[in-house]
Amino acid sequence: MNLREQTKMQSPAEFDSDSKGPLASIQLLSGEPRRKLDARFRGLCVTIAAVSVLVLIGLLGSILLQGVPSLSLTLLTGGPEPDPSEAGIRPAIFGTLWVCSLCALFTLPIGVATAILLEEYQPRNRYGRFIYSVIQLNISNLAGVPSVVYGLLGLTAFVSMFGLFGSRTSQGGGLEIGVRYYDQFFSEGMRSILVPVSDPSQPVNKLVNGMQGFDSRGNQVAINVIPIGTPLPTGDELRYTLYEDGEAGRITKKAWYHFSLPLGRGVLTGALTLMLVILPVIIISSQEALRAVPSSLRDGALGLGSTPWQVVWHVTLPSAMPGILTGAILAMSRAIGETAPILIIAGIVYISRAPQNLMDDFTVMPLQIFNWISRPQEEFHAIAAAGIILLLAILLSFNALAVLIRQKLHKPLS
Amino acid sequence: MSDPTTLANEAAAIEPRPRDGRQTHFTHSREQTSEPTTLAIRVRDLNAWYGDFQALHAISLDIPANRVSALIGPSGCGKSTLLRWFNRMNDTIPSAHARGSVNLGDTDLLSRTTDVVDLRRRIGIVFQRPNPFPKSIFDNVAFGPRLHMKLSRTELQDVVEWALRKAAVWDEVKDRLASPALGLSGGQQQRLCIARAIAVGPEVLLMDEPCSALDPASTLAVEDLIFELRRQYTIVIVTHNMQQAARCSDQTAFFYEGRLIEVGATTTVFTKPKQQQTEDYVSGKFG
Amino acid sequence: MSSADSLATPTWRGDLDDRVSKYLGRSQRSLKLVRGRETVIYVILIASGLFSLLITGAIIYVLAIETVSFFKSDEVTFANFFGSTTWNPLLGGTKSFGIWALICGTMLVTAIAMSIALPLGLITAIYLSEYAPRRVRNVLKPVLEVLAGVPTVVYGFFALMTITPILQWLHGGFSVYNAASAGIAVGILCLPTVCSLAEDALQAVPRGLREGAYGLGATRFDVSVKVVVPAALSGIISAFLLAIARAVGETMIVALAAGSLAQATFDPRQQVQTMTGFMVQMASGDVSNYGTEYYSMYAVAFTLFIMTLALTMVGNIVRRRFREAYE
């Protein structure tokens, strides 16, 4: 208001043009059009600002409209069933949980360490300074690399590991621990016997009489093979008796610590790939948090005879922690919503259960949602909308947490 | 307590960490200039630069032990630069470098091989603005001892109390040791910072305009403290306040544009300066 | 020793002083140990700093070797890749790898997105920085933050399920998958990026410049558009470049809404395929891991990487220059 009045006062319209002052003969430009322009521009600004609010309302509104009717408990508990009424997002929720917590576990230390290096340890000479500026520029460029490119990097560097460890197939291959292979022989009546396999690269074993195996109760037995057409024995013997044409298949049992190289399309690969995406974000936000710590605190600690790391550990890092955590949470919410790199490394596969070990196949929430959106049936679109509501709710609570930390933990530093 | 011999014994007992050789630097004189003093810091032909800008030109200066030395001079004349070379705080500024020699006893303070961490423990520093850590009062004072010494909980408490008492804030904070240091007043914060510096048992205390951010009452408290601490520490104080320099220092050095113009007993510098520039400055004609 | 001095000596001295001087005289913590730990930590920090360089190196290495295997294939020629506008990697008989079809699609979507995001983002930034009262800021800022935080797959859904029907209702010529709808969604996605980066740039302009202009009787419009914006121009340009890079690399929206038919068209009603869209198509179908079409994914990614890298690099350098000018 003040400024407007000021302009009005100075505007030439206020001059008395009849007075015979020295300026009287000069044709003064009127201030009126400029003020009109100003008002119009302000109007334009307000309109545009309102548009962005409307867009957000439209976005959330349309999703709520389509998704709310499909919100149900089945969505939380079910798997990605082909029948829309039974479909749920539970395996994807667990996948997101696994991948994102692993990702945070890897990214936070590396990201914060890099930020500490760049902000707290000054380069010692010209070469050091040069390397620092290269790293710094590199980080801001990495932040601009499309996430889908990181997906391709993950595909080569983690999934197949440049082919260095051979390729892993369902027949094994590569280096593995925590996995056992069995040939499973079936016979009618739901009886099955597991025969341990020592070399998984060999084809499935032929059924031989007297073969050692484990029956359905886990007892070790010698398999009794009988010709087709022979009547089945009764009693205990039935448990380890199979017809000679008994069907066989290779199965694996994996321990929780199952690990293999190359890493394949498992949870660990997902986490490592997301790490690549999130790392620059975390580095940049941690750097900002560290930069906000007043240097007088560092001087104080140094003046007491602290080593550089003691300064960081006892003074800078605790002071920067709220900022670092806020940045980390926002970065994690980005990781939760990240779809493209996961899609590249994991593909679209049917996953019906939560991951059991680091190598287990997985899907994540946004990927499951993408999967549903790309189906032709309308019903799946509604479920996708419901899934989006769930995803947005999680993200919003993350953001709320970040705001809370910013407010609660943020103490004045000087 | 009034028995002079007891006091002298006490003074010997208070002496921080008597270590071989260095012990001799400390004599506990109470009178201003009557006793002969030993040398604490010896500066010879010190030149210092920030990048290409030379901030100090050929400074040679002796800082006597257990005395207060004041560095005065107009803004930008290099007082802080000199002070920060004494404990190598300038190492944190990439462009800063220096040539010449600065010695504390037998230690060459500028040498690359000198352990700056150990050095800064021996030469404490107090800054212009109080900079307590955003921790409790206790943790602030305990910060240094925790880094440098293995102390039990009760021993640590003793050290903290001792340092706070020496810095003359104990009575004000003893009931709120666990509360945040940032809740203290400016003057209290500055004395807390002095306590924090004392708590590691330094030989020298550097103070860079310790009172410039304080109100007159707090300034007085800190000045008293400086006078009091002189018995055990060598103190170098930078100040813009002529009265302050006159009140609490034994020796005064006047700097102008990176050069040491004059140094001498405070009374001499303020009453019978040898150089015209000094006289102009202390009489307030410029600066 | 005057009596005044001894009076001033507090009574706590003797005992506490004795004890503390004993503690302080005791052996110090081993500096060697501290030193050693310090070195180890420093090495770890440097290693993690170099890790980010390693990532860049790995991206370039991976994309390069796989692209080389792509060009080694008999089905591919440089002339075809860089000279053709037909992208047809999957059909057995008539394979053609003309990258221009994908680049065209990308450029079309990006152009639509930027024609929304750049003006709106800049005006919103000017409004936030120069005009908006605190109350409006407190609403608008969080709105933009939420818009920036929404996962891209959600925008894809929005484009496909809301924007496309609206476009089709407005004009019959829009196909189910079309460039316009994807472009609009990408534009909305980029708007907060443009806005916050541009606002940073505007805020960096010294107050004195504004006050000087107001002092000359300028209106708020004069000050913001004729003084502040020109002063912040390089910062704003860098914001634009970074936003363009973001739009070029945007994946899920185009994968969902733009379609999967690579064609060199500038008709926003048509379906197009972008570079990122092609990669998603490859990843979500089951293509063997070794065919030419698999490697073509890397060649496309390499092209995309170089485009976005150039944009972000220039953007970041301009931004750094701009910041230095005002610091």
Ligand SMILES: Nc1ncnc2c1ncn2[C@@H]1O[C@H](COP(=O)(O)OP(=O)(O)OP(=O)(O)O)[C@@H](O)[C@H]1O
């Ligand atoms: N980090 C730095 N980089 C470059 N030049 C500096 C730096 N610090 C100080 N200087 C320059 O060195 C000279 C001496 O600075 P110094 O801080 O020692 O002055 P001072 O006597 O302490 O002044 P004041 O009384 O204002 O604190 C000044 O000209 C100053 O501009």
Ligand SMILES: [Mg+2]
């Ligand atoms: Mg100074």
